[in-house]
Amino acid sequence: MAKQNTKEQIISIEEQIKKLKEKQKRILIDSQKNIGKYLMETWGVEDVTEAKELIDVFKEQLHSYKEVSSSNEGEKKQESNLS
Secondary structure, three states: OOOHHHHHHHHHHHHHHHHHHHHHHHHHHHHHHHHHHHHHHHOOOOHHHHHHHHHHHHHHHHHHHHHHHHHHHHHHHHHHOOO
């Protein structure tokens, strides 16, 4: 009897995991759609190809910004450690 109960519990947990993975996938897809919609509305872009081109252009700027930002944070940490 305990084995059956254990087996049922395992099956139940596996089903919960499956449902949670499906929910996670839906949430990710919804967030990606919302982000895309926001970008296109904010930038006033209606063409998907144009939006992708803009993203590619800004991607390079973002990488440069992140590098500078990371470098500045590292310098600030070193300064605060010296104080």
